[in-house]
Amino acid sequence: MERASVSTNPRTVEEVFKDYKGRRAGMLKALTADVEDFYQQCDPEKENLCLYGFPDEAWEVNLPAEEVPPELPEPALGINFARDGMLRKDWLSLVAVHSDAWLLAVSFYYGARFDKNERKRLFNMINELPTVFDVVTGKKSVKEKTSNNNSGSNKTKAAGKRAAEPQAKMSRPPPPPAKEEEDTVEEDEDEHGDTYCGSCGGNYTADEFWIGCDICEKWYHGKCVKITPARAEHIKQYKCPSCSNKRARM
Numbered sequence: 001m002e003r004a005s006v007s008t009n010p011r012t013v014e015e016v017f018k019d020y021k022g023r024r025a026g027m028l029k030a031l032t033a034d035v036e037d038f039y040q041q042c043d044p045e046k047e048n049l050c051l052y053g054f055p056d057e058a059w060e061v062n063l064p065a066e067e068v069p070p071e072l073p074e075p076a077l078g079i080n081f082a083r084d085g086m087l088r089k090d091w092l093s094l095v096a097v098h099s100d101a102w103l104l105a106v107s108f109y110y111g112a113r114f115d116k117n118e119r120k121r122l123f124n125m126i127n128e129l130p131t132v133f134d135v136v137t138g139k140k141s142v143k144e145k146t147s148n149n150n151s152g153s154n155k156t157k158a159a160g161k162r163a164a165e166p167q168a169k170m171s172r173p174p175p176p177p178a179k180e181e182e183d184t185v186e187e188d189e190d191e192h193g194d195t196y197c198g199s200c201g202g203n204y205t206a207d208e209f210w211i212g213c214d215i216c217e218k219w220y221h222g223k224c225v226k227i228t229p230a231r232a233e234h235i236k237q238y239k240c241p242s243c244s245n246k247r248a249r250m
Contacts, residue, residue, distance in 0.1 A: 009110075010110055013111070013114065013118050013121055013122045013125070016107055016110045016111055016122055017107075017122060017125045017126065018055070019055045019106070019107070019110065020103055020106070020107045020126055021129070022053070022054065022055035022056055022057050023053035023054060023055060023103055023106065024053060024103055024129070024132060025053070025057040026052075026053035026054050026056075026057045026058050026059040027051060027053035027059055027096075027099045027103070027132055028132055028135055028136075029057065029059055030051060030053075030059040030061075031092055031095065031096055031099070031132065031135075031136050032135065032136065034059070035092070038051070038059075038061065039083070039088070041061040042061060042079060042080035042083050043080060043083075044080050044081055044083050044084050046080055047063060048063065048064065048077045048078040048080075048081075049061050049062065049063065049078065049079060049080040050062060050063070050064050050074065050075045050076065050077055050079065051075055051076075051079060051095060051099060052075060053099070053103070061080075064077055072106055072109060073102065073105040073106055073109055074102075075098065075099065075102040076095070076098035076099075076101070076102065079094075079095050079098070082094065086234065089137075090234040092136055093133065093136060093137050093233075093234060094231070094234055096131075096132045096133040096135075096136040096137070097132075097133050097230050099132045099133075100131045100132045100133055103132070104126070107122065107126060108122075195219055196219075197210075197219065197220050197221045197224055198213070198216075198218035198219060198220050198240060198242070199220050199221065199224035199225060199241075200221060200224050202221065204219070208221055208222075208223075209221070209222040209223075209228075209229050209232075210222060211225065211227050211232055211238055212238070213238055213239060213240035213242075213243055214237045214238055214239065215239050215240070215243040216240060216242065216243050218240060218242075220240060225240060225241060
């Protein structure tokens, strides 16, 4: 475990970026070229495991650092537990998302003492590289938005893109049938005025992430059921806590 917690202590923007690139290369290797070895090491029967990347482009699956607080930010804990409960490609995509988050956390941990311009330069250098998620999933861009097809599948409009195959309902609750073409954005919330969160009872607001249960068809704030937009991307069929509990009791 010693290696996972070692800090190289880079001091300049260029040094931090080099550290980022090395760790990123190691994690990409684990999730692509060495994926069979990585998959086998993430045994769900083991304790909480993390994926670490190192500045020398190596990777390691190991237990989290024992010291509190750790010398560096820690990666996602317990990646092995979800391995057998998801499709393999979805699990790898989820690990990739958490890997990106960890890489940024480490870089900005090192860059905490940089001034505004240095931090901006560091982020711009990082942003020129594809994310781990982009590489693992084969995506060229994660900035796609909905196009001109805004009729029919309105309940998934805010998710940006939804494939034809069954997926968990995301984002906005479905609006009533369209009235007139000149309906404004301001009227959007009025259309959903009778939509309430099945958890907290709060009214629908257009600036919050929502997810719909595919069983009872109730809608929930993502934050109320602990579902983020990134996680929802990997859910084929979403069951709210109430429906999940009912199924468990049967």
